[in-house]
Amino acid sequence: MSDSSQPLLERVARVLCGAAHSANAEGRETSAGEHVDRHWREHLNQAQAVLHTMREPDQAMAAAGDEQVWKRMVEAAITQKADA
Known part of the structure; x- marks a missing residue:
């Protein structure tokens, strides 16, 4: 299984x-990466x-695997804890 750092x-x-900030979603910024790097903790x-x-x-999730x-x-x- 792979995992994330x-x-x-x-x-x-x-x-x-x-x-919230990307033009690809609800925001207006065409490139929100730097904003996300600075402000993700606010979320x-x-x-x-x-x-x-x-x-x-x-129900579908429970049927697919172990609920516990x-x-x-x-x-x-x-x-x-998230890296702050």
Whole structure:
């Protein structure tokens, strides 16, 4: 299994920040990368909310794998600190 060098909380915060500022999503910036690098931490609360929602797998997810493993993995992501 591959893994990322960035904690999931940070990756989600970066995606939320990018979505808010990139012209490819809801924003106006044609290149939001530098903005995201500077401001992703402002989206950590939103990222935490997303992860809290993800703790409980839906029916399709539960049918695809082990629910308890999923819950433990998401809990680990919630408690892991993002690189600040």
